Amino acid sequence: MIHLENIEKLYRTDTIETVALHNISLHIDKGEFLSVMGPSGCGKSTLLNIIGLLDVPTRGQVKIDNQILGNMPDKKLARFRNQKIGFIFQSFHLINDLPVMDNVELPLLYRNSTARERRRLASEALEKVGLSNRIKHFPSQLSGGQKQRVAIARAIAGSPEIILADEPTGNLDSTMGNEIMNILLTLNSSEKSTIVMVTHDETMAKKTHRLVRLFDGSQVQ
Amino acid sequence: MLKNYFKIALAVLRRRKFFTFISLFGISFTLTIIIVIAAFWENITSAGYPDTNRDRSLYINFVMQENPKQNGMMKGPASFYYMDHYVRSMKTPEKVAISSIFTATNTYVRNKKLLINMKFTNDQWWDVLEFKFLEGKPYTLQQIRSGERIAVISEDTRNQYFGENEKCVGRYIETDNIQYRVAGVVKSVPITAPLIYADMYLPYTLSKNDYRDKSINGMYSAILLAHNSDELDKIRSEYQQVVLKVPPQNKDYTKISSHADSYIESFTRMFSRKSDSSGLAIVITGAVIVILLLMLLPTINLMNINISRIMERSSEIGVRKAFGASSGTLAVQFIIENIILTLGGGIIGLIFSFLILSAVNNSALIPNLTLTINFTVLLYAIIACLIFGFLSGVYPAWRMSRMEVVNALKVR
Structure with a gap:
């Protein structure tokens, strides 16, 4: 499903060159739930961004479904992300000016779907995360856990095959964190979604199929 | 899609009330001036009582x-x-x-x-x-x-x-x-x-x-x-x-x-020092420069406000890009939002113009003068609004579309 080959990511300024990722090769199967752990600044989020085509590696190759996605133009890359990938961010990144329903509909706006179809899919996604009764609320009216559930609904509304979660429980207390983790596990088992999750929480990571550890940009496990 | 843009545009306008006021005031005030000038121009240049045969008249001034x-x-x-x-x-x-x-x-x-x-x-x-x-x-x-x-x-x-x-x-x-x-x-x-x-x-x-x-x-x-x-x-x-x-x-x-000369040329000729020039080109050029300068101020103002709004909305830009919006789509969204804002300013400007023209018509300032917002003037106003919206949106939209997703999402 996802194949990374000798990925290297360097950040260069006039004076310093920082290695964010060094020679990462990774294969993730369809339907696998993989967690990525490591200390802060070890390159976890950079790796996730590269898998999600939000960032480009300095060297190496990213393949998803056997497609090499190196030099795809912006428009094609955007369409690919829209169809294949859903994102969940630590700080939710909901659009505060839009109500819950519109936030969840967001990925569907960039597809050729009708307003009715968008509404139906968004409602289904909200039902899966248990927030059907909050569709008219604005993000500022929700708790942290509810915001993250909206973010999950947004990520799954377009039924992408891959879900990339960057510390989805990082900003939540343990009860809410567990709630979110359970939703992700259910999605993985019932929808067969491929999930890559960056986390600091060992307990959460242990619930996933496989754990990858990074240290100073290199894979250590 | 448009409905979504419209909702966002309104929400952003509501959120930044002071900037919205400044923007709308700039646009509507400028448009009011342009519409009132256009109404005067229309009144002066078009045939009317008692000079109704202007299409078959020539003037020697x-x-x-x-x-x-x-x-x-x-x-x-x-x-x-x-x-x-x-x-x-x-x-x-x-x-x-x-x-x-x-x-x-x-x-x-x-x-x-x-x-x-x-x-x-x-x-x-x-x-x-x-x-x-x-x-x-x-x-x-x-x-x-x-x-x-x-x-x-x-x-x-x-x-x-x-x-x-x-x-x-x-x-x-x-x-x-x-x-x-x-x-x-x-x-x-x-x-x-x-x-x-x-x-x-x-x-x-x-x-x-x-x-x-x-x-x-x-x-x-x-x-x-x-x-x-x-x-x-x-x-x-x-x-x-x-x-x-x-x-x-x-x-x-x-x-x-x-x-x-035609009616207009018979007046514009006074601005020309050359015997073979009617002066119309000089007057039109002058008028266009004045109108462009008038429009430039609110456009630059709006452009500045829009650029500052980009940072504020970088999370939204990042999220939209992550979920499949291309740079072009986002640029179009931003331009549409601006056009909505300027059309709003345009409507307020039209109301102001109507009030000012009514006041001029009813006052003793220029007796017997009847100024109206006719379709030509309205068309000028709408075109001016669209140019405003487009000009003030293009540069910020271009800046926004160049923003890297990863960087956009880092700003919280």
Whole structure:
């Protein structure tokens, strides 16, 4: 499903060159739930961004479904992300000016779907995360856990095959964190979604199929 | 999609109330100025009472005498003799209306000073222009030739001098210690038509300036009425032939030039120092520069506000990109949001314009003036709004579309 080959990511300024990722090769199967752990600044989020085509590696190759996605133009890359990938961010990144329903509909706006179809899919996604009764609320009216559930609904509304979660429980207390983790596990088992999750929480990571550890940009496990 | 953009645009406007106010104020204020100017322009340039035959009329407002040796020139209205002798003898025009520039005199009614602007005309003045006579009739050629002290007055003058709706034909009106018998009363003309406006129209033979004086320049202009609009070019070329035959009256000022122009050109010619240029291009260029400068200020202001809003909305930009919006789609969204804002400003501007134009129409500032927002002006306003929205949105949208997703999502 996802194949990374000798990925290297360097950040260069006039004076310093920082290695964010060094020679990462990774294969993730369809339907696998993989967690990525490591200390802060070890390159976890950079790796996730590269898998999600939000960032480009300095060297190496990213393949998803056997497609090499190196030099795809912006428009094609955007369409690919829209169809294949859903994102969940630590700080939710909901659009505060839009109500819950519109936030969840967001990925569907960039597809050729009708307003009715968008509404139906968004409602289904909200039902899966248990927030059907909050569709008219604005993000500022929700708790942290509810915001993250909206973010999950947004990520799954377009039924992408891959879900990339960057510390989805990082900003939540343990009860809410567990709630979110359970939703992700259910999605993985019932929808067969491929999930890559960056986390600091060992307990959460242990619930996933496989754990990858990074240290100073290199894979250590 | 559009509904979503619309919701976002409204939400952003509500969130930043002060900036929204500044933006809307800038746009609506500028548009109001443009619309009011356009309404004035429309009123001045389009045919209207009593100059309804403008499509088949040509105007002579200036005669220029040039001194080629010293690069000097004299430019101004023509003498009555010039108009009567050279212009009225032309074969192609159906009729020639000759009139002086208006001159102010004072009169006193019930111990109150009343300013009366007088205009001296020939008899064909009343045939070329379609004045509405509320009472009486125009003076005749015979009355002009006999030097009869007779006048046609405007409705406003009648109301102020004789009283509201008083019958006054046959009665006398006194100004500059001279009494004139009223031959007729016409519906008043606003001062924005200076070629035609007057409070009192008198035969040219009553002017204190000698109408037989053979000088070239004087105080008269002429309106040449063609049989139909196809004959305007014929009139123009005949007039050029006539001008060539006018003998110089001063040994230094040897070159004489004058043109039979359209209504607008007859005014813009005063801005031109060259005898063969109507000055229209200069005036239009000037007007375009002024309007562009007027529009530039709110556009730059809006552009600045938009750029500062980009950072504020970088999380949204990042999320939209992550979920499949291309840079182009986002740029279009931002431009549409701006157009929504500017159209909002445009609607407010239209309301302001309507209020200002109503106030001008109802005030005594320019009597008898009726300014309207017509479809042409409305079209100008909508185009101006779209240009505003587009210009103020393009650069920020371009900046936004270049933003890397990863960086956009880092800003919280």
